[in-house]
Amino acid sequence: MSTPTATTSPQASGSSRSRRRWWQRQEPPGKNESFVIGQSRAAPYLFSLPSILLVAAILGFPVLYGVWQSLFRRETLASDPEYVGFLNYTEMFSSDAFWHSLNRTAIFVFGSLVVGTTLGLFFAFALFRVVGKLRFLRAVTVAPYIISNVAAAVMFRILFNSQFGVLNEFLGWFGIDGPSWLANPDLAMVVVIFTQVWTDLPLTILLLLGGLMTIDKSYLDASLVDGATGWTRARHITIPLLAPQILISTVWLSYSTLTGLGVVLALTGGGPLKATQTMAMEMYTVAFRNLEFNQALAIATFILILNALLTLGYVAIGRRYEYEQ
Amino acid sequence: MTGIRNQDETFGEPTAQATTAVTGRPPEQARTVGGRVRNVFRNLLISIPLLGLVVWTLAPFLVTLSVSLKDRAEVFAEPSLIPSSPSFSAYGEVLASQSFTTSFLNSLIVGVGTTLLTIAIGVPAAYAFARFNFRGRHLLLLFTLLPRLVPSLGIMVPIYRLAVAVGALDSRLTLIVVYTGMLLPLAVWLMVGFFQQIPREIEEAANVDGANLWGRLRYIVAPLAAPSMIMIGVLAFREAWNEFTLVLVLTSTPGKRTLPYELYLMQGIEGIANFPGEAAFTLLTVLPFVLIYTRVEKYVVAGLISGSGK
Numbered sequence: 001m002s003t004p005t006a007t008t009s010p011q012a013s014g015s016s017r018s019r020r021r022w023w024q025r026q027e028p029p030g031k032n033e034s035f036v037i038g039q040s041r042a043a044p045y046l047f048s049l050p051s052i053l054l055v056a057a058i059l060g061f062p063v064l065y066g067v068w069q070s071l072f073r074r075e076t077l078a079s080d081p082e083y084v085g086f087l088n089y090t091e092m093f094s095s096d097a098f099w100h101s102l103n104r105t106a107i108f109v110f111g112s113l114v115v116g117t118t119l120g121l122f123f124a125f126a127l128f129r130v131v132g133k134l135r136f137l138r139a140v141t142v143a144p145y146i147i148s149n150v151a152a153a154v155m156f157r158i159l160f161n162s163q164f165g166v167l168n169e170f171l172g173w174f175g176i177d178g179p180s181w182l183a184n185p186d187l188a189m190v191v192v193i194f195t196q197v198w199t200d201l202p203l204t205i206l207l208l209l210g211g212l213m214t215i216d217k218s219y220l221d222a223s224l225v226d227g228a229t230g231w232t233r234a235r236h237i238t239i240p241l242l243a244p245q246i247l248i249s250t251v252w253l254s255y256s257t258l259t260g261l262g263v264v265l266a267l268t269g270g271g272p273l274k275a276t277q278t279m280a281m282e283m284y285t286v287a288f289r290n291l292e293f294n295q296a297l298a299i300a301t302f303i304l305i306l307n308a309l310l311t312l313g314y315v316a317i318g319r320r321y322e323y324e325q
Numbered sequence: 326m327t328g329i330r331n332q333d334e335t336f337g338e339p340t341a342q343a344t345t346a347v348t349g350r351p352p353e354q355a356r357t358v359g360g361r362v363r364n365v366f367r368n369l370l371i372s373i374p375l376l377g378l379v380v381w382t383l384a385p386f387l388v389t390l391s392v393s394l395k396d397r398a399e400v401f402a403e404p405s406l407i408p409s410s411p412s413f414s415a416y417g418e419v420l421a422s423q424s425f426t427t428s429f430l431n432s433l434i435v436g437v438g439t440t441l442l443t444i445a446i447g448v449p450a451a452y453a454f455a456r457f458n459f460r461g462r463h464l465l466l467l468f469t470l471l472p473r474l475v476p477s478l479g480i481m482v483p484i485y486r487l488a489v490a491v492g493a494l495d496s497r498l499t500l501i502v503v504y505t506g507m508l509l510p511l512a513v514w515l516m517v518g519f520f521q522q523i524p525r526e527i528e529e530a531a532n533v534d535g536a537n538l539w540g541r542l543r544y545i546v547a548p549l550a551a552p553s554m555i556m557i558g559v560l561a562f563r564e565a566w567n568e569f570t571l572v573l574v575l576t577s578t579p580g581k582r583t584l585p586y587e588l589y590l591m592q593g594i595e596g597i598a599n600f601p602g603e604a605a606f607t608l609l610t611v612l613p614f615v616l617i618y619t620r621v622e623k624y625v626v627a628g629l630i631s632g633s634g635k
Contacts, residue, residue, distance in 0.1 A: 043538060044457035051450035051509050052464060058484070058506025059475045066483035119381070126374030137375065139619070140382050142626055146614045148567035150585040154592065154607045155385035158392050158600065164404040166388050198385065206626070259476035262569045266589050280478050287482045288574065296482050304479045311473045 063304065070297035077291060088298035098299070100274065101282035104189070105258065108278050111193040112200070112257045113250055119197065120204035120249060121242075125234070127205065128212045145202040149262025156195040157182065157267060185275030188268050192276050196263045200256050204249045211245030212238070244321045251314045259307060279303055386608075393604035400600045415601035419609055427580050428587035429609075431497060432566055435583055438501035439565035440558045443508050448554065450509075451516030452546065456528075465517065468510040477507065477570045485574040495581040500572060504565045512557045519553035520546070556624040563625070566614060584610045 070088055072081035092098050127137060144152065159165055160181040168178025181187045215238065223237045239246070261280040264270065270277040270285065277285070279299060287296030392400055394411040403409060419425050454465045484503065493499040523546065531541050569585040576582050582590075588606055592598070618625065 044453035044459040045461070047449035047453035047457075048459075048461060048464075050446045051513055052461070054446060054502070054506045055468070055471065055509050058503055059471050059480065059510070062480040062483035062487060063475055065487065066480070069483065069486070122374060123378045123381075126371065126378060129371045130375065134375075137378070138626065139622055140379055142622070143382050143386070143618075146563060146567075146618055146625065147611055148569055148585040148588075150569050150589045151567075151607045151610055152385070154588065154603050155389045157592075158604060159385050159388045161600075164392075164400055164600075166384070166391075166404070166406060169404050198381070201381075255473065255476070259478040261478055261481075262585075265573075266569070266592070283478070283482070287485075293482055293486060300479055300482055304475070307476060307479070308474055311470060314473065315470070 066297045067301050067304075069294055070301050073294045081294070088295050089302075092295070092298045092302070097277075097282060098279075101277050101279045104274075104276060105278045105280075107189060108193060108196070108264075108276070109254050109257045111189070112196050113253050115193055116197040116200060116204055116253045117246065117250060120201060120208050121239075121246075123201070123205050124208035124212060125238075127209055131209070131213065141205055142202045144199050147199065149199060149260075150266040152195055152199050153263055153266035156191060156198070160191050182268060183272055185273050188272055188275050192264055192267055195267055196257055196260060197253075199263065200253055203252065207245050207249045207252075208242060211242045215241050244317065247317050248314070251310055251317065255307065255310055255314075258310065259303065389604045389607055392600050393608055395601055397599060397601060415605040416609065418602055419605045424579065424587050424591070425584075425606060425609065428582050428584045431581065432583040434497050435500045435504070436562045436565040438497070439504040439508065440561045442501055442505040443512050443561040444554055444558060446505065447509050447512040447557065448516055448550070451513045452520055452542070454513065455517045455520035456525075465514070469514050471510045472507070477568070481570055481574055484571065488575055493575075495576050495578050497581070499575055500565075500583070503571055503575065504561070504568060507571075508561050508564055512561065515557060515560075516550070516553060519550055523549050555621070556627055559621045559624045563614065 069081070071083060071085060073084045073088060074081050123141070127141065130137065147155075160167055162168055162178060162180035162183070165178070165181075167181075171178040179187055181191050219237055219241065220233070223233050259280060261284060264276055264278055264281050265284065268276045270281040280303065283296050283299040283303065286292050286299060387406070391406050391408060393415050394408045394413070395403070396412065396414060399408065399410075453459070454462060488494050488499060527545055527549075528541050531545055536544070566583075567585060568583075569589065572583050572586050573589070576586065588603070588610055591603055591606055
């Protein structure tokens with residue numbers, strides 16, 4: 001797929017107002033605006049302090065504490081932590097379990113991206129044609145969002161059950177002997193990917209649909225004059241114009257799969273034969289099964305760094321499409 | 326702000342121009358015979374992917390519903406989707422079990438507590454960020470990125486260690502405080518947008534009329550911001566109701582867990598898997614939100630779009 005740079009893409013000249021999207025965070029009002037309506041100077045501090053403190057205590061401090069603690073180690077749970085420098089990291093990078101989980105994570109993230117983006121685009125295109133007409137479809141689209149990861153895992157476990165699952169029943173109609181999905185190391189990953197995508201797809205669809213709605217109709221009309229229809233138009237006009245939304249949903253899916261634990265834990269617990277032992281699962285196992293908390297914090301820090309890189313990409317995408325318009 | 330506006334745009338009525346662009350031909354053509362045939366064909370082409378969407382989304386629900394209405398032996402003996410003799414005994418079993426009733430109550434308390442605390446702490450902060458120019462306003466920008474930078478997975482281990490250290494395990498209050506801390510950045514950010522949409526002039530006029538800060542908040546800002554507060558509330562409640570990663574490590578004793586944790590344990594505890602029980606438990610977990618879902622759907626959609634930083 002060719003992704004046009006924003007300068008060559010037609011939307012660069014499109015109306016910037018209507019193309020503003022949620023990720024293009026609005027800047028706070030400038031200083032020239034008059035701010036102080038109230039009489040009290042203390043009011044803003046009193047108002048905002050509880051929030052700032054709580055966020056610092058719940059999100060900020062634990063991360064710093066975790067990174068700091070990843071430089072320590074305890075012989076037993078009761079013993080005092082001992083400073084070991086980067087020992088936890090060097091051991092992590094030389095352990096097979098870590099590289100195995102990195103490999104599993106790569107497959108999990110990449111598989112979810114492919115399945116999620118393909119299905120998201122397919123359903124977004126379908127919904128775009130009936131937009132505003134069928135309220136029922138909107139409710140259906142969003143339904144997976146209101147389900148917990150565990151509930152989704154139970155549902156998919158029933159759906160993919162090898163003995164009574166509807167899917168194997170369905171395959172049986174075509175003479176296919178359905179496999180035992182969750183017992184087979186390769187297929188278990190497929191089930192995990194589909195379950196994860198199922199829970200994440202509502203946002204993907206809405207993002208892409210929102211993108212479709214903002215495409216300037218004149219490009220589509222112009223392409224019609226040139227005789228482009230159907231797949232050709234989607235391939236050469238619509239999908240390139242959707243590039244920002246596709247990129248954003250890609251980054252979001254990566255974030256969600258990289259840091260997602262609930263679906264994997266509830267569906268397979270990392271098995272069978274560690275086939276779905278992603279990095280999130282590995283961190284959980286090291287921490288809460290082996291009770292090696294400091295070692296687990298090294299994995300957690302590694303995940304946080306990967307995630308920070310993703311966030312950078314996300315910000316970069318937002319800026320590029322915001323500023324070049 | 327963006328959330329609500331986005332949703333209206335996304336699902337707004339299509340313009341005639343849009344229809345033309347989508348179908349690729351002017352509407353008049355539908356009046357000719359050939360056009361009508363093509364219309365039928367096109368409708369078919371449109372409805373098949375939509376049917377796919379409905380099946381994709383609803384199949385897991387329907388399969389679960391089907392299993393929940395059978396008994397344990399029937400699940401294996403009759404794999405058909407429609408049970409021959411549906412019974413609600415699995416539901417009765419779940420509803421009578423201690424694990425469901427206590428965890429349901431816990432989830433309810435934690436959900437309501439998180440919602441109230443998020444609004445109580447987040448709304449004043451958002452008002453301050455939106456209306457006052459004070460040192461510390463730049464923290465708002467940090468708030469937009471924090472939920473993304475710090476997923477719950479990242480704080481799972483440290484927050485467990487910290488909770489152990491201060492003796493805060495197995496407490497609903499801990500869950501409420503932790504969930505609120507995780508939700509606040511997003512909630513504050515969304516509310517700032519809403520407050521900025523309320524015209525400053527209204528408040529200035531009230532100020533001239535002698536209303537003090539409290540009076541303006543009480544009689545002007547609060548009523549105007551009410552819909553957005555509902556949205557934040559729905560967002561917070563959904564998060565607290567479904568959260569699994571942190572409750573998994575912050576609670577350990579029976580009677581303190583919330584629904585997702587209890588459901589997770591149910592899969593392991595039963596020797597021979599009790600599929601109807603699991604299915605019924607799952608649907609009963611989902612049910613309360615589904616019941617209010619139709620009423621709050623637009624808030625859910627808006628929250629979903631704007632809350633994707635979660």
